Amino acid sequence: MATGKIIKALSGFYYVLHEGEIYQCRGRGNFRKKKVSPLVGDMVEFKADNREEGYILSIEERKNEFVRPPIANVDQALIVTSATRPDFNALLLDRFLVLVEAKRIEPIIVISKMDRLDEDQVKEMQHYETMYGEIGYPVILSAVNDPEAMDLIQSHLADRTTVIAGQSGVGKSSLLNSIDSRLSIDTDEISESLGRGKHTTRHVELYEISNGLVADTPGFSSLEFADLELEQLPECFPEFVAVQDGCKFRGCLHHKEPKCAVKMEVEAGNISSQRYHHYLQFLEEIQNRKPRY
Template sequence: MARGRIIKALSGFYYVENENGIFQCRGRGNFRLRKISPLVGDWVDFEAENRTDGYIMEMEDRKNELVRPPIANVDQAILVFSVEKPSFNPVLLDRFLVHIEANKIEPIICLSKIDLTSEKSEKSLNQYKKIYQNLNYEVLETSIYMEETLKKLEPFLNGTISVLAGQSGVGKSSLLNALNPKLDIETDEISKSLGRGKHTTRHVELIPLEAGGYVADTPGFSSLDFQGIDQYDLAHYFPEMLERLNDCKFRMCTHVNEPSCAVKDSVANGEIATHRYEHYLEFLDEIKSQKRRY
């Protein structure tokens, strides 16, 4: 039996790569009964008589996994957010960060299309950059038309399994094409009426980089729910709140109405950014609403 990693999943087939090449495989017949769903990024044992007729027999344990995008064993997430067309979206960024933190994946914030930055938006963008950098998040600025910005991103991609994620239309596929012109990934223009892009990426695939490592181009999406995240755990995925949890009076503090709350005190004195706390409250309410529905 051979060992390899799934690099693409499409139409019921799994494309498994090892030192001998890429093999097209199906899942073992009892996977469905065992409720096993292979994901891109999984390490598997497989049998194949030829390159197009293989079967995945067993899957190795995952170190992590994401539901949307569906991918496993990720080292880091490159969260791509454009400064314009579509406009920078801090609430969606914080949604992504919560999910990435919950899955113990290293996040890197990539601000794309910086060549479109206006004088009006630059001041606001710099304020956001400072807030996230103070939280020890890596924040990179890129433009497919500015080669020097792409070179700053390359060292983070080499030798790693990275997922490239973000709202539709922010330029993920264009960014990959700029990093490796041989890829020629389909891109599309922004809808002027809706201010968002079309979903040009229709499946998850690990794309090899010339200098080593892989990056996953993933289908674009504009919302994330919080299934699987408990209301009492949410604050753990905001680093600035996590470091203050032990200073709250109540162990199960939700940082809303409780007295002697270290998080609320830090918001009041400016140590925690107001927009981050507001997003926390929004997400908390959403989690509570989901719980009530079930």
């Protein structure tokens, strides 16, 4: 019996990395009975007589997991958003940030396609770089074949399991190919008629890059806050957490409550009014969510 990490799941087989070797395994039938499915990123115990015929015996407890994409035990998320084509969307970026914060995953923001901007647009992206940087998020402005940006990204990858997140067409797969030329992950041009990219990644797979594991995924097909409770949302905004002890009421939702420290910081210009507005939109979305039975 040995311990390893699932780095790919495809057609009922699980590919387990153990001491530099990959073993093709099947899951045992009792997983189905327990309604547990092994995920890419799982640490597992397995038994294999050779590298082609192994069986997964047990799955270690997960520190986090996503359903779409199906992946577990992620340390950090590289959230890729483009400056143009598709246009930069701060609301969508904040949605991604909330989703990964809710799983206690550290985000790194990459703004791609900086080489396609005029001077005013560059200044706008630099404004966002400063704003998110002050919250505490690493922000990397990236252009095509930008060695400095690639070096910065690679410096974050060592000894960590990283998931790439972002809408279609922002250049996630191109970015991975730039980081490591040995990869030949399929990329696709933007569809001119739709103004967005086609999904080119078909399954979740962990690649060994820069002494870490990086997941190229089919993207986050669900961006809804299905599992997020109302009380959890303020915890997903680090700048709110930093001042919330100053709120009059414990468990303040920073909405209609009086003497709210977050609202005071927004009015003083110390917290982004745009981020706060997005927070209120998310709050309303969770409040109006239909109950699941």
